[in-house]
Amino acid sequence: MKLSADQVDRIAELARLALTAEERALYQEQLSDILDYFERLQELDTEAIEPTASVLPLHSVMRADVSRAPSQREDMLANAPATEDGCFLVPAVLGQG
Amino acid sequence: MTRNHLSELTIHEAGERLAAGEFTAVELTEAVIDRIVAVDNDVKAYLTLTPEKALAQAAAADRARRAGRADGESGPLLGIPLAIKDVLCTKGIPTTCGSRILEGFIPPYDATVIVRLKEAGAILLGKTNTDEFAMGSSTENSAYFTTHNPWDLTRVPGGSSGGSAAAVAADECLGALGTDTGGSVRQPAGLCGVVGLKPTYGRVSRYGLIAYASSLDQAGVLTKDVKDAAILLQAIAGHDPCDSTSMDVETPDYLTALDGGVGGVRVGVPREYFVDGMQPEVEAAVRAAVDLLAGLGAEVREVSLPHTEYALPVYYLIAPAEASANLARYDGVRYGLRVDGGGLIDTYKATRGEGFGPEVKRRIMLGTYALSAGYYDAYYLKAQKARTLIRGDFDRAFEQVDVILAPTSPTTAFRIGEKADDPLQMYLMDIFTLSMNLAGTCGLSLPRGFDGAGLHIGLQVMGPAVGEGQVLRVAHAYEQATDWHTQKPPLHEERV
Numbered sequence: 001m002k003l004s005a006d007q008v009d010r011i012a013e014l015a016r017l018a019l020t021a022e023e024r025a026l027y028q029e030q031l032s033d034i035l036d037y038f039e040r041l042q043e044l045d046t047e048a049i050e051p052t053a054s055v056l057p058l059h060s061v062m063r064a065d066v067s068r069a070p071s072q073r074e075d076m077l078a079n080a081p082a083t084e085d086g087c088f089l090v091p092a093v094l095g096q097g
Numbered sequence: 098m099t100r101n102h103l104s105e106l107t108i109h110e111a112g113e114r115l116a117a118g119e120f121t122a123v124e125l126t127e128a129v130i131d132r133i134v135a136v137d138n139d140v141k142a143y144l145t146l147t148p149e150k151a152l153a154q155a156a157a158a159d160r161a162r163r164a165g166r167a168d169g170e171s172g173p174l175l176g177i178p179l180a181i182k183d184v185l186c187t188k189g190i191p192t193t194c195g196s197r198i199l200e201g202f203i204p205p206y207d208a209t210v211i212v213r214l215k216e217a218g219a220i221l222l223g224k225t226n227t228d229e230f231a232m233g234s235s236t237e238n239s240a241y242f243t244t245h246n247p248w249d250l251t252r253v254p255g256g257s258s259g260g261s262a263a264a265v266a267a268d269e270c271l272g273a274l275g276t277d278t279g280g281s282v283r284q285p286a287g288l289c290g291v292v293g294l295k296p297t298y299g300r301v302s303r304y305g306l307i308a309y310a311s312s313l314d315q316a317g318v319l320t321k322d323v324k325d326a327a328i329l330l331q332a333i334a335g336h337d338p339c340d341s342t343s344m345d346v347e348t349p350d351y352l353t354a355l356d357g358g359v360g361g362v363r364v365g366v367p368r369e370y371f372v373d374g375m376q377p378e379v380e381a382a383v384r385a386a387v388d389l390l391a392g393l394g395a396e397v398r399e400v401s402l403p404h405t406e407y408a409l410p411v412y413y414l415i416a417p418a419e420a421s422a423n424l425a426r427y428d429g430v431r432y433g434l435r436v437d438g439g440g441l442i443d444t445y446k447a448t449r450g451e452g453f454g455p456e457v458k459r460r461i462m463l464g465t466y467a468l469s470a471g472y473y474d475a476y477y478l479k480a481q482k483a484r485t486l487i488r489g490d491f492d493r494a495f496e497q498v499d500v501i502l503a504p505t506s507p508t509t510a511f512r513i514g515e516k517a518d519d520p521l522q523m524y525l526m527d528i529f530t531l532s533m534n535l536a537g538t539c540g541l542s543l544p545r546g547f548d549g550a551g552l553h554i555g556l557q558v559m560g561p562a563v564g565e566g567q568v569l570r571v572a573h574a575y576e577q578a579t580d581w582h583t584q585k586p587p588l589h590e591e592r593v
Contacts, residue, residue: 008462015421015465016428016442017458018450026455027462030520034463037521038410041479044486051481052488054312054342055298055537055562061341075205081435088430091441 001039002032103128104268105585108325111271112173115162122162122176126155126220129178133222133269135590141244142254142264144183145191146223151178154220161218173328175218180270182261183224184231185316186305187211194307195227195239195257198427198434198452208305209340210274210316210333217332222270225260229454230424231281231309233257234526237517238456245513246289247586248552252510255285255526261319262289267588272320272329278309279412280506280530282317283542287505287555290544290584292572293319294326297562298537299344301330302337308423310416311342313534322582323543323573327351330565346563354566355573360394362571365498369405370529375507378548383504386545386556386575390502393574400498402490405532407483412531413524414467414480420457421464427452459520484535491536495561500571504529505542505555529557539565543572544581553581 008028012019019027073086082089103111103125111125130148137143158176165171181187184194186204188211193199207215214221228238236244236259244259246252247267254263258275262285265273275282277295286293295317306316318329331352336345366387371380391397429435429448438447453461467476494501506526516523533540538561545556556575560568576582 003466007466011462011466011469014469015461016425016445016449017453017461018438018443018446019458020450023455023458027459030459031462031466034413034521034524035466038414038476041407041410041414041483042475044404044407044479044483046479046482046486049482049485051478052484052535053481055488056342056344058342063338071205076431078205079202079432081429081433090430091437091439091444093441 001035003028003035102132102268104132106271107321108177108271108328109173111177115176116171122155122158122220123152125176126151126178129222129270136267136588137269138591139245139250139588140247140263140267140269141242142225142260142267142269143180143223144193144195144226144241144260147190147221150190151220151222158218158220172217174214174332176220177271178220178222179214180222180225180261180264180273181211182258182273182275183227184276184307185211185274186307187221187224190224192224192307194231195229195241196452196454196457197240198448200434202432204305206305209302209337211305213333225258225264225273227260228257229457230307230420231257231276231278232420232456232460234280234284234523235516236260237513238454240454243513246510247588248290249510252512252552253288255288255506255510257281258293258319259285262286262291262293265289265291265319265321266586268585272318272325274333275317275319276306277315277317277534278313278416279534280527282319283530283540283555283557284506284527286319287542287557288510288553290553290581291319291321292323292326292541292543292582293317294330294541294565295533295539296330296334296565297539299342300539300563300565301333302340302343304337304339310419311423312419313416315534323569323576324352324355326541327355327569349566351566351569354569357570358393359390359571359574362395362500362567363498364390364395364397364571365400365494365501366397367400367402367405367494367501367503369402370503372507375504376509376548379504379508379554382545382554383502383556387502389578390571390575393578395571398498400494400501402494402532404483404486404490408487408532408535409524409528411480411483411487411535412527413463414476415484415535417460417464418467418477419464421461421468424457424461456520487532488536491532491538491561499560499567500564501559503557503559505557506530509548509550509552509554533559538562540568541572543576546579546581
């Protein structure tokens with residue numbers, strides 16, 4: 001199955017990835033090839049099969065309600081590209097299209 | 098270099114000689130750093146080296162040993178220099194995942210496996226190269242450089258833990274940690290001629306392992322022999338309250354598990370793992386290993402894992418789907434690269450467009466597509482159902498046998514650049530390792546000798562969930578009957 005250029009743009013938009021024109025063309029071709037190869041999965045009859053999300057039979061794991069030393073604000077901010085007054089600084093959210 | 102150069106020692110050999118007082122941890126660490134300086138310009142295994150920190154840790158280990166002599170306490174990793182794959186968080190030491198988007202990122206905490214190694218007195222030499230976010234089979238997807246196979250510098254070391262595998266093979270450390278999501282410990286171990294063990298999903302904590310595909314990721318060990326793999330696994334295995342998917346079960350004594358041989362052990366050979374297109378020498382080598390084990394008393398029988406051919410599409414739908422969610426965190430806000438795109442959304446896009454390399458973008462796109470409205474049932478849900486069938490194959494096979502023997506990968510190490518333009522060909526390098534991650538089971542790769550070009554062939558020993566003991570035992574029996582693991586690559590030392 002061949003992905004259209006519009007589909008590639010739509011996927012990139014959902015994934016928040018800026019692609020160059022060259023990348024768009026390359027991914028259109030490569031992702032189409034990969035999805036073609038994956039078509040063989042449709043041969044399998046999985047009608048009565050339960051999906052596996054995790055191999056472990058774990059549900060709502062709880063730990064003891066014991067307090068621990070919290071992470072320090074300075075440590076958490078140390079890797080940030082921009083900070084101000086002990087907060088992460090981001091571009092304006094409101095007023096953007 | 099002389100034989101018995103300290104950097105050539107295994108963990109258990111060095112541990113015995115440290116305990117006997119033949120040399121100190123500082124001397125051992127200096128010897129390994131010298132070796133790194135001498136060969137890493139060619140091998141390029143390390144992204145970051147921390148020699149000062151390593152020597153300080155070595156001095157502390159020597160002090161601890163002197164203090165411990167009084168009460169007779171010192172573990173097998175005290176004073177042992179190790180390398181760490183650069184997807185495991187190390188407090189105060191850059192951790193990049195081989196990506197530009199995390200260039201300069203310095204974790205504020207240690208991964209649980211790092212905490213455990215430090216508590217055991219191990220010495221951390223630095224961080225090893227990896228395909229970006231562990232997505233790849235050759236280290237060619239690293240944003241920084243490609244690691245070279247110590248056995249042939251024109252070839253890849255495998256991946257994604259190729260830096261760790263090459264560092265172990267080139268004696269640039271005594272052992273290393275890697276991570277294995279679809280074969281990333283076993284495949285490079287096979288291509289570099291070292292031992293690489295992927296534990297059962299949940300056996301080792303993933304806390305501080307930077308997530309690629311959370312239902313598949315597992316930390317593993319790369320070592321010079323099987324006994325060392327048992328020692329390192331012992332140190333990092335066990336429940337961790339910080340990882341809700343870590344199993345709350347007793348960790349057995351893996352060193353004891355090594356002994357006993359293979360008399361009466363049931364060894365399965367899966368017919369689906371000998372396929373058209375694989376290198377004939379690989380098939381012959383694995384079949385010869387099966388014969389050798391039969392000669393040692395193992396009971397060999399053919400088994401079937403009928404859904405093997407679907408493992409590749411299942412993996413490359415589930416892993417990218419999980420990755421597309423996990424890597425959403427790289428948005429240029431709290432850490433890592435930020436590329437200003439004007440507004441917030443365009444800053445996300447510009448940051449991710451520039452920060453991620455081609456394979457990571459390809460997998461994010463694939464995963465986003467598989468999860469998107471209208472395609473979820475046909476791709477993601479279908480893959481999760483097929484995953485259930487693959488698990489069932491292993492459940493049935495392990496009712497009949499104790500371990501399964503197979504090749505680690507269909508060919509030996511390929512040339513750098515050979516598969517770089519064809520993602521699907523690269524994915525096919527993982528066809529014998531992916532199923533185990535999907536099933537959550539355990540296994541290892543160990544050296545099975547050379548092909549005609551002098552390149553290592555990997556022998557894979559697979560076991561059921563929490564079957565590390567029987568896997569180690571069979572691997573150890575094979576290793577003790579052969580000498581592939583004692584061979585050294587023909588590297589030139591640069592004198593500086």
